[in-house]
Amino acid sequence: MSLRVDLLEGGRIALRTLGANRLRTLLTLTAVGIGVATLLAILGIIQGLNLAFSRQLASLGTATLNVARHPWVVAGDWWRYRNRKEITLAQMQALALQSRLASAVVPELNEASKDLTAGDQSVSQVDVIGTLADFQKIWGYEVPQGRFLTDADSDAEQRVVVLGSEVAEQLFPGRSAVGGTVRLENRPWRVIGVLAKKGQLLGQSMDLVVLVPFKTFLQVYGKRELQIDVAVDDPHLLDRAEDEVTGILRRVRSVQPGQPDDFSINRTQQLADTYQQLTSALYGVAIGVGLITLLVGGIGIMNIMLVSVRERTREIGLRRALGARRRTVVVQFLLEASLVSAVGGAIGTAVGLGLAKLVSAVTSLAAAVQPLTVMGGVAFAALVGLIFGIWPAARAAQLDPVEALRHE
Amino acid sequence: MLIKLEDIRRYYTVGTEVVHALNGISFQVSKGEFVAIIGQSGSGKSTLMNVLGCLDTPTSGRYWLNGKDVSHMSDNELADIRNREIGFIFQTFQLLPRETALGNVELPLIYRGLGARERRERARAALDQVGLSNRVTHRPNELSGGQRQRVAIARALVTEPSLLLADEPTGNLDSATGQEIIGLFEQLHRAGHTLCLVTHEPTLAARCPRAIRISDGVIVNDGPGPEVALDGRAERARAAAT
Numbered sequence: 001m002s003l004r005v006d007l008l009e010g011g012r013i014a015l016r017t018l019g020a021n022r023l024r025t026l027l028t029l030t031a032v033g034i035g036v037a038t039l040l041a042i043l044g045i046i047q048g049l050n051l052a053f054s055r056q057l058a059s060l061g062t063a064t065l066n067v068a069r070h071p072w073v074v075a076g077d078w079w080r081y082r083n084r085k086e087i088t089l090a091q092m093q094a095l096a097l098q099s100r101l102a103s104a105v106v107p108e109l110n111e112a113s114k115d116l117t118a119g120d121q122s123v124s125q126v127d128v129i130g131t132l133a134d135f136q137k138i139w140g141y142e143v144p145q146g147r148f149l150t151d152a153d154s155d156a157e158q159r160v161v162v163l164g165s166e167v168a169e170q171l172f173p174g175r176s177a178v179g180g181t182v183r184l185e186n187r188p189w190r191v192i193g194v195l196a197k198k199g200q201l202l203g204q205s206m207d208l209v210v211l212v213p214f215k216t217f218l219q220v221y222g223k224r225e226l227q228i229d230v231a232v233d234d235p236h237l238l239d240r241a242e243d244e245v246t247g248i249l250r251r252v253r254s255v256q257p258g259q260p261d262d263f264s265i266n267r268t269q270q271l272a273d274t275y276q277q278l279t280s281a282l283y284g285v286a287i288g289v290g291l292i293t294l295l296v297g298g299i300g301i302m303n304i305m306l307v308s309v310r311e312r313t314r315e316i317g318l319r320r321a322l323g324a325r326r327r328t329v330v331v332q333f334l335l336e337a338s339l340v341s342a343v344g345g346a347i348g349t350a351v352g353l354g355l356a357k358l359v360s361a362v363t364s365l366a367a368a369v370q371p372l373t374v375m376g377g378v379a380f381a382a383l384v385g386l387i388f389g390i391w392p393a394a395r396a397a398q399l400d401p402v403e404a405l406r407h408e
Numbered sequence: 409m410l411i412k413l414e415d416i417r418r419y420y421t422v423g424t425e426v427v428h429a430l431n432g433i434s435f436q437v438s439k440g441e442f443v444a445i446i447g448q449s450g451s452g453k454s455t456l457m458n459v460l461g462c463l464d465t466p467t468s469g470r471y472w473l474n475g476k477d478v479s480h481m482s483d484n485e486l487a488d489i490r491n492r493e494i495g496f497i498f499q500t501f502q503l504l505p506r507e508t509a510l511g512n513v514e515l516p517l518i519y520r521g522l523g524a525r526e527r528r529e530r531a532r533a534a535l536d537q538v539g540l541s542n543r544v545t546h547r548p549n550e551l552s553g554g555q556r557q558r559v560a561i562a563r564a565l566v567t568e569p570s571l572l573l574a575d576e577p578t579g580n581l582d583s584a585t586g587q588e589i590i591g592l593f594e595q596l597h598r599a600g601h602t603l604c605l606v607t608h609e610p611t612l613a614a615r616c617p618r619a620i621r622i623s624d625g626v627i628v629n630d631g632p633g634p635e636v637a638l639d640g641r642a643e644r645a646r647a648a649a650t
Contacts, residue, residue: 005521020506318502321463322563323491323519325484401463405502 006331014336017308018343025340028297028304032344033351035294036381040352042286043373045359046279053275056201057268063235064138065242066108066266067095067228067249073274084262085253087226094252095228101241104231106134109217109224116210118171118182126167127209128184130217131229138231146178146193153192154213161189165197166207184210185220201271238267294381297344298388305337305392316396317404326397333396337389338382345381349374409472410570410602411437411460416469416479418455418625429455430466431625437604439570442597444613444633445606447622454575456622457606461494461573462486474570491519495564497574501556503548503563509535510544513563520567534562538592554585561592565601572596572603578612590615610637 018025066072069084089107096105109130116123135141136148143162153160161182168177168191177191189212198206217224232241242265249255249263309316316329353374418430429452437443447453458464459471462478465486471479478489496502503512513531522530535541538558548556557577564572574593578586590612597603597617605616613619619636621629629636 002521005518009518016506314502315504318504319515319519320487321461321490321496321502322516323487325487325519327484328519402458405463405498 003327003331006328007335010328010332010335011339013332014339017336018340021308024304028300028340029344029347031300032294032297032341032381032384033348035290035297035384036345036348036377037352037355038293039287039290039380040349040373040377041355041359042283042290044352044356046283046286047370047373048356048360049279053201053272056199056206057272063232063238064268065230065232065238065245067230067245068264068266069225071264072266072270081264087228087263089226091249091252092226092228095230095245095248098248099230099241099244101232101237101244102230103233104134104138104229106132106138106229106231107214108135108227108229109214109221110227111217111221111224114184114210116167116171116182116184118177118180121171121173123167123170123208125208126164128217129209129211130214130221130224131211132214134231135211135229138229142196143193144196145176146191148193149211149213154215157216157219158213159187159189159216160192160213162193162195162211163191164195164207164209164211166205167210168194182210187220242267294384297341298384301337301341301385302388302392304340305333305389306395308336309333309392309396312396313399313404313407316399317401317407320399320401321405329397329399330393333393334386334389337392338385341385341388342378342382345378345384348381349377352377409436410439410441410474411435411604412470412472414470416456416459416466416471418452418459418464419467428625430459432469433622433625433627434469435620435627435630437602439602440597440600441618442593442603442616443605444616444619444636445604445622446608446610446613446619446636448608451622452625453606453608453622455625457573457575457604460571460604461496462489487519491516491567493570495567495569495572497557497560497564497572497577499576499579501548501553501560501580503556503559505548508545508547509540509551509559509562512548512559513566516563516567530566531562534566535559537565538562552585553581554588557581557585557589558592561589561596565596570602572601574603574605576607576609577605578607578609586612613637 067087069087070078070081074081092105092107095102099105107130111128113124114126114128116126129135131149132154133149133151136143141148146162149160149162161184163171163177163182171177171182172180177194180191181188182191183189195207195209195211200206212220230241230245232238245265246261250261253262255262319329413436414434416430416433417428420427420429431452433456445453445456455464459466462473462481463486465481466479469479470477473489474493476489478486481489490496504515507515510528510531513534514527517527517530532541532544535544538561540555540558540562543551543555543559548559551559557580577593578589581589593603593605594615605612607613614634614637616633619629619631619633620627621636621639629639
């Protein structure tokens with residue numbers, strides 16, 4: 001008898017058996033369904049997180065190098081960076097002159113956790129950045145209201161400010177901030193522009209920021225730690241640009257050959273790596289939980305199938321007496337196991353998608369499930385049924401027809 | 409010659425003890441014969457039936473069924489032989505409770521790989537042959553014992569096997585219904601079928617043209633049914649006297 005007939009007949013018997021034991025079938029597929037639902041909800045949330053992160057990362061610009069004393073993400077021996085020499089304006093100017101791959105070089109000064117007020121309104125925990133016009137191009141800022149900083153603002157040490165969207169919303173609720181006045185460090189600043197919303201990155205708002213002219217920053221805060229942002233036109237040239245920048249900086253900072261760099265070159269890719277590190281362990285645990293649930297469902301299927309084989313011993317004996325081969329019996333029971341599991345998987349998939357949707361509606365986590373995951377859920381469930389059906393099916397096929405026919 | 413057994417032995421190991429269920433059985437059955445195999449329980453007649461039905465293979469000896477040596481076939485080959493050559497009729501009917509009479513009769517044809525339409529036609533014809541054409545869609549629990557056994561006989565007939573093998577076919581029936589079933593067997597015999605009936609009842613064996621008596625795994629008598637059936641009574645009397 002052909003395998004095709006085995007499959008058709010096995011499928012027919014499986015459907016009939018599952019229909020005949022409705023409660024048992026329901027309980028079994030619930031177990032598998034819960035497993036698949038858990039796994040799928042987790043995967044959906046993970047995929048959503050990943051998607052959101054890569055979108056945010058893309059908004060930062062992928063063709064930018066940031067030169068600083070510290071790496072963005074300090075892992076381990078942070079004190080190693082403390083004694084590094086400052087990065088100076090002269091080094092930045094050397095970089096701007098000598099680099100051939102850089103399309104823009106811009107200085108960046110930072111002050112964290114500042115308070116701003118405008119009339120009765122106030123906002124705290126704001127990052128103040130002092131920089132020049134090219135900063136907009138390098139980091140891809142959009143200015144829907146007003147204008148960005150100019151180099152002339154810096155040269156004239158103008159007390160003007162461009163507000164991040166969240167700062168603008170809090171200080172000027174319901175009205176335009178442009179032309180208004182904010183107070184920072186007990187001085188009045190004129191608002192010349194508001195940045196477009198950037199959202200969050202690694203849980204931190206990128207909109208709690210204000211930008212001021214570079215020289216005005218120097219005048220207000222004195223000399224602070226300088227960072228240099230370097231833009232490259234083609235993202236593919238980023239590695240070569242990094243080599244070039246490293247060479248120029250080692251020369252102007254007089255780093256002896258054989259000595260390690262005394263500065264750090266940061267790329268958005270590092271954030272992606274950090275994200276991976278932070279989340280991979282979490283994902284591992286989450287997926288592990290889902291798999292264990294599915295394992296429980298699989299064991300449930302095995303249990304039910306063993307019961308089914310025992311109950312139907314005489315039927316198996318009869319089928320063997322009437323000419324069914326061992327393979328026919330194996331196929332019949334494997335189909336039964338994978339069918340109940342696949343149905344459970346389909347229900348679990350629907351529930352899992354619902355859960356993911358619920359999570360994204362209730363929390364700030366954005367869940368996204370790719371179509372492939374859905375198909376994978378059903379197929380994986382069927383596979384679980386198949387695997388856990390092997391032993392019961394083998395037991396059914398190994399039954400001696402004579403003994404099986406005599407079974408009470 | 410349809411059946412040819414040559415020095416068939418079947419030994420089992422139960423724990424540490426070797427049970428000699430069949431101890432050198434040789435006989436032949438021609439096409440169209442109606443033979444009873446009679447013996448007390450434990451005589452080895454069930455083992456013999458399993459070997460004849462290709463459900464079990466002998467420890468030694470040779471068995472030709474319809475010209476093929478089936479004594480050392482593989483599991484798959486035996487499954488095909490059972491499907492093509494043998495029609496089983498069991499004491500407990502062995503019908504699938506969830507299938508209709510028609511579905512039960514179709515079952516062996518599925519394993520032959522026939523299409524649905526041909527299966528249905530042949531199953532209807534077989535049910536017609538046993539007088540159940542008005543019970544086609546009934547399930548076993550809606551049928552009487554005699555009707556159930558008729559469905560089982562139809563299932564045995566549907567593959568047009570060379571041998572009908574019945575194991576105590578009247579054991580679960582009242583005597584009137586049993587008589588009906590025996591009548592059906594005689595009718596099938598007249599139609600040219602070869603029947604082999606395994607039983608412990610002398611009255612049943614007495615109605616067969618030929619009977620073979622088994623005791624302790626060997627043939628103790630082989631002759632006309634009524635003669636061999638009576639001989640058992642003499643044997644029991646002898647056993648009681650000693």
